[in-house]
Amino acid sequence: MPSQFPPDSVGVVHPQVAHFTEPFTLQCGKTLPSFELVYETYGTLNTARSNAVLICHALSGHHHAAGYHRESDTKPGWWDTAIGPGKTIDTQRFFVVCLNNLGGCHGSTGPRSINPETQEPYGGSFPIVTVKDWVNSQALLADRLGISCWAAIVGGSLGAMQGIQWAIDYPARLRNAIVIAAAPKLSAQNIAFNEVARKAIQQDPDFHNGNYYSHNTKPRNGLSLARMLGHITYLSDAAMREKFGRELRDGQIKFDFNVEFQVESYLNYQGEVFSQNFDANTYLLMTRALDYFDPAADFDHDLVKTMAQTQCKFLVLSFTTDWRFSPERSHEIVNALLAARKSVSYADINSPQGHDSFLLNVPRYLQLFKAYMDAIEIANHAPLLSSQENENAL
Amino acid sequence: MPSQFPPDSVGVVHPQVAHFTEPFTLQCGKTLPSFELVYETYGTLNTARSNAVLICHALSGHHHAAGYHRESDTKPGWWDTAIGPGKTIDTQRFFVVCLNNLGGCHGSTGPRSINPETQEPYGGSFPIVTVKDWVNSQALLADRLGISCWAAIVGGSLGAMQGIQWAIDYPARLRNAIVIAAAPKLSAQNIAFNEVARKAIQQDPDFHNGNYYSHNTKPRNGLSLARMLGHITYLSDAAMREKFGRELRDGQIKFDFNVEFQVESYLNYQGEVFSQNFDANTYLLMTRALDYFDPAADFDHDLVKTMAQTQCKFLVLSFTTDWRFSPERSHEIVNALLAARKSVSYADINSPQGHDSFLLNVPRYLQLFKAYMDAIEIANHAPLLSSQENENAL
Numbered sequence: 013m014p015s016q017f018p019p020d021s022v023g024v025v026h027p028q029v030a031h032f033t034e035p036f037t038l039q040c041g042k043t044l045p046s047f048e049l050v051y052e053t054y055g056t057l058n059t060a061r062s063n064a065v066l067i068c069h070a071l072s073g074h075h076h077a078a079g080y081h082r083e084s085d086t087k088p089g090w091w092d093t094a095i096g097p098g099k100t101i102d103t104q105r106f107f108v109v110c111l112n113n114l115g116g117c118h119g120s121t122g123p124r125s126i127n128p129e130t131q132e133p134y135g136g137s138f139p140i141v142t143v144k145d146w147v148n149s150q151a152l153l154a155d156r157l158g159i160s161c162w163a164a165i166v167g168g169s170l171g172a173m174q175g176i177q178w179a180i181d182y183p184a185r186l187r188n189a190i191v192i193a194a195a196p197k198l199s200a201q202n203i204a205f206n207e208v209a210r211k212a213i214q215q216d217p218d219f220h221n222g223n224y225y226s227h228n229t230k231p232r233n234g235l236s237l238a239r240m241l242g243h244i245t246y247l248s249d250a251a252m253r254e255k256f257g258r259e260l261r262d263g264q265i266k267f268d269f270n271v272e273f274q275v276e277s278y279l280n281y282q283g284e285v286f287s288q289n290f291d292a293n294t295y296l297l298m299t300r301a302l303d304y305f306d307p308a309a310d311f312d313h314d315l316v317k318t319m320a321q322t323q324c325k326f327l328v329l330s331f332t333t334d335w336r337f338s339p340e341r342s343h344e345i346v347n348a349l350l351a352a353r354k355s356v357s358y359a360d361i362n363s364p365q366g367h368d369s370f371l372l373n374v375p376r377y378l379q380l381f382k383a384y385m386d387a388i389e390i391a392n393h394a395p396l397l398s399s400q401e402n403e404n405a406l
Numbered sequence: 407m408p409s410q411f412p413p414d415s416v417g418v419v420h421p422q423v424a425h426f427t428e429p430f431t432l433q434c435g436k437t438l439p440s441f442e443l444v445y446e447t448y449g450t451l452n453t454a455r456s457n458a459v460l461i462c463h464a465l466s467g468h469h470h471a472a473g474y475h476r477e478s479d480t481k482p483g484w485w486d487t488a489i490g491p492g493k494t495i496d497t498q499r500f501f502v503v504c505l506n507n508l509g510g511c512h513g514s515t516g517p518r519s520i521n522p523e524t525q526e527p528y529g530g531s532f533p534i535v536t537v538k539d540w541v542n543s544q545a546l547l548a549d550r551l552g553i554s555c556w557a558a559i560v561g562g563s564l565g566a567m568q569g570i571q572w573a574i575d576y577p578a579r580l581r582n583a584i585v586i587a588a589a590p591k592l593s594a595q596n597i598a599f600n601e602v603a604r605k606a607i608q609q610d611p612d613f614h615n616g617n618y619y620s621h622n623t624k625p626r627n628g629l630s631l632a633r634m635l636g637h638i639t640y641l642s643d644a645a646m647r648e649k650f651g652r653e654l655r656d657g658q659i660k661f662d663f664n665v666e667f668q669v670e671s672y673l674n675y676q677g678e679v680f681s682q683n684f685d686a687n688t689y690l691l692m693t694r695a696l697d698y699f700d701p702a703a704d705f706d707h708d709l710v711k712t713m714a715q716t717q718c719k720f721l722v723l724s725f726t727t728d729w730r731f732s733p734e735r736s737h738e739i740v741n742a743l744l745a746a747r748k749s750v751s752y753a754d755i756n757s758p759q760g761h762d763s764f765l766l767n768v769p770r771y772l773q774l775f776k777a778y779m780d781a782i783e784i785a786n787h788a789p790l791l792s793s794q795e796n797e798n799a800l
Contacts (some may be wrong), residue, residue: 210663
């Protein structure tokens, strides 16, 4: 039966799991006795092991970035616009790895996992994870895959922050960092929005201090509210105006507190769907990782000194209408890299869609990004292992 | 005993109550059998009754705009910076009236009031009120006070919207409208924030569909969350950065979900205090009145045609860092007034404090505003009634 998928799709992909049995100590001081990371790979690792690209996900992302899990799937991975044969991140050239981060809710060890010490789900006792912890765990995954140096590490938003941290903590282990819609640290306003989102979850009577699994419930109302709020910050004012304006759902005003405007309907729907599919404890962890991200704190709060640690080349991209991490926040990164005499390319992409742009099909963005990726040089050997063979070899 | 208050204070003031016993039909089609408005006055109404200024409050405001309720009070009314002898709204020249709007929770008829038809608090059954309804009720108050034409109607944010509606609905009854930090209607983003705030209240298990009074409880968590969110939109990103930055409350990271950053501590405190002093049903009503405000909807959605109804002079003021109602939203008002060949003065005030600026002591703002107020001509008769005598006369 011929595939139903477009020719530039990576097709059907199978998640893989890496088990790490050594204790893993986190930045907060706590230790996980063991952990698992679920990941996917697209394309083929070359013999020189020089063509590997790591995709780091943002707040609500996961390991399924491209392709389909089944022939019957209608929806591809979350970054399928950018990953595939001939696409921005060209799987004919690159061996692409995307994992679900530690603390996640899509298969990697997280709050829903069983704590081997108690045989109960971690729940509210899952330790705080930071961007540094993620990078350390990703480095273990790279070791496992035999990747000593990434051709590139790519991410948007919280994903981009992981790329920055990699460049600082493991400067010899990546050749390029693609930093999209990011900031060198959160502003007070960013933290404030995260705090309201967390509060919404924590105040939900179904939260039970994070131990809702054993109560056979989940804080759906709180998580839904958190997502609604997040969603507002992902879209630009202009994009919301364009998409919804003041359009009424039922064509006329009903004078009550039920849904009146299309934008209310949209947000409620987004919150509802998200609260069914995501884990509230993971949401808390991800927002806290965002709050804590501040690599310059380790270098006297001097971002130039911080960026002086790095050795890779940088592509920094921002979007004109992004008000969550505005172009000015990218300028801070670019300016520090320039002051530290690093190689950096920067573009501020004209896009009406706000922070969300990094996930969307914005042609100029993807073209510019592709031109950069295509120019990355790769030592030219014959392939050693396909991704499937590689899976079996683990 | 000499007064403890500054010489430019209006001193001790006493709220007054106006009872309206005629049925009052609202825009939603429902009728209140009777209602009360609580208000304060500062200064003296002149014989020509030509020096009256109406102050309209915003979302969380009330009738106590200036002065003190008791000699022992340490905190004056909410707009004491602008109202008093020699101040921006000079009570040596003007007779200033400020009321608590219908649906409020500070003494005017609202959700906490007893519904005469059921002898129970209205609670969740209190009808939706709109800016038009407020203006109509304020016009009844003006009749009661013998004020056929206001020298000026002044307000910021939702207060300014009432001034705009007055100018459209009662063009002969005001000579000046001072429209501060406003918009001609809410954007999708504005509505979205309101919806999240409402949802937070409605999802609180202590909300009981608005009938929490009879359950001897109140949805404090939800109202607190709504206020925290509102507060973020009142402050600018820059102001929050300046005020809190990423400062930690306890000097070091604790790696948990309790308060870590000063900005979290501040927001939680603001939410806590507000949830003790404000009524959640009123919060819902006020946000809905904001959502529904769209005077141009009555004039083919043509703001120029809408503004063509007005006869008064306008002073429009915005603040550079206000992102709730940005200067561009004021431009829409100004442009429509200019196109309709109306008299309008406009200034965009350089202030780092965002939307909140309209309540603050921003010198250039208050100077410019005062210059406009001082230039308002008043027919020069001897005073007929002091505000105290006026109270007794009602």
